[in-house]
Amino acid sequence: MSPKNRQADVTRSCSTPALPANWPPEIKYLTDQTCTTAVTPEQQSTLGRPSPDSENLQKIPASSIKVPYPWLSITTIYEPPTHPARGQRGLFAAQDLPPNSFICLYLGLVHTNDAADTDPSSNYDLAFDREAGLSIDATHHGNESRMANDYRGISERPNAEFRDVLVQVPCAKRAGGVKWERRVAIFVLSAGRAGKRKVGVRAGEEVLVSYGKGFWDSRRDAGLLNEVDR
Ligand SMILES: C[S@@+](CC[C@H](N)C(=O)[O-])C[C@H]1O[C@@H](n2cnc3c(N)ncnc32)[C@H](O)[C@@H]1O
Numbered sequence: 001m002s003p004k005n006r007q008a009d010v011t012r013s014c015s016t017p018a019l020p021a022n023w024p025p026e027i028k029y030l031t032d033q034t035c036t037t038a039v040t041p042e043q044q045s046t047l048g049r050p051s052p053d054s055e056n057l058q059k060i061p062a063s064s065i066k067v068p069y070p071w072l073s074i075t076t077i078y079e080p081p082t083h084p085a086r087g088q089r090g091l092f093a094a095q096d097l098p099p100n101s102f103i104c105l106y107l108g109l110v111h112t113n114d115a116a117d118t119d120p121s122s123n124y125d126l127a128f129d130r131e132a133g134l135s136i137d138a139t140h141h142g143n144e145s146r147m148a149n150d151y152r153g154i155s156e157r158p159n160a161e162f163r164d165v166l167v168q169v170p171c172a173k174r175a176g177g178v179k180w181e182r183r184v185a186i187f188v189l190s191a192g193r194a195g196k197r198k199v200g201v202r203a204g205e206e207v208l209v210s211y212g213k214g215f216w217d218s219r220r221d222a223g224l225l226n227e228v229d230r
Contacts, residue, residue: 006037006038006109006117007037008036017068018067020068020073020074020143021074022074022076022089026140027142027146028141029142029143030107031067031143032105032169033108033109033110033136033183034110034141035111036110036112038112038114043132043134046129047132047181048169048182053164054164054166057165057182058163059165060105060185064102065105069104069143069144071093071095071097072144072207073091073093074091074092074147076088077089077206082153083153083154084152085149090147090207091148091149092204092205095203096199096202097200097201098188099191100191101188103145103185103188103207104143104185105143105184106136106146106183106186107142107183108146109137109139109141110128110134113133114133118135119139121222124138124142125137125138125139128184145186148160148186148209149206149208150208150211152210152216154206154208158189159200159201160188160209161186161209161210162184162185162186162187163185163187164183164184165183166181166182188201
């Protein structure tokens with residue numbers, strides 16, 4: 001199977017939710033992640049399996065997950081003229097977001113790291129579970145999180161970061177009908193020891209993460225840096 005033909009497992013996708021303003025119509029808006037058919041039941045079950053690491057993860061209650069997220073806006077960037085992603089979309093705070101606050105889940109197509117299930121040219125692919133060999137690609141399926149730009153060339157430093165979290169998902173086999181499963185989320189950075197980031201992300205400010213140096217190095221090596229992405 002080539003990555004271009006890889007299939008989302010539609011049995012786990014959601015029915016038509018309200019779309020955020022300025023959502024690109026060609027991208028499927030997700031309310032939870034969905035897997036390619038190449039992801040095995042065993043790989044899927046690792047996401048809900050308790051481990052020493054997962055015990056320390058922050059739990060995001062269902063009530064914190066809004067669809068669409070009212071505290072976010074998706075904006076096409078025209079200003080400043082020097083913005084390196086000008087003409088593309090970016091993710092902005094629609095209200096003040098305090099340090100350490102949950103911004104949104106990073107949703108997309110969960111795929112295996114096998115070459116046949118991976119699109120090496122994706123600009124939206126995030127490592128999810130290295131041990132299970134899973135990543136999340138939000139090229140064609142995603143939510144607001146796929147609009148978050150990297151801070152480089154825009155600000156001195158990021159104001160947000162990716163964190164592993166646990167969310168509640170329906171599970172007929174468990175008491176209460178729900179279980180905790182791993183996801184990736186974007187959070188406002190903490191205030192820092194000296195309190196330098198105590199304002200968090202102000203209303204109107206762009207949410208900026210770090211993609212990591214590896215993201216830009218791999219694009220430079222592949223000669224993709226000046227390519228229009230979509
Ligand atoms: C995950 S997407 C971010 C959302 C994207 N701007 C959009 O409109 O869909 C990653 C792509 O955004 C652009 N981008 C993000 N941060 C950037 C930055 N600091 N400088 C230049 N381009 C950036 C690049 O084209 C990159 O491949």
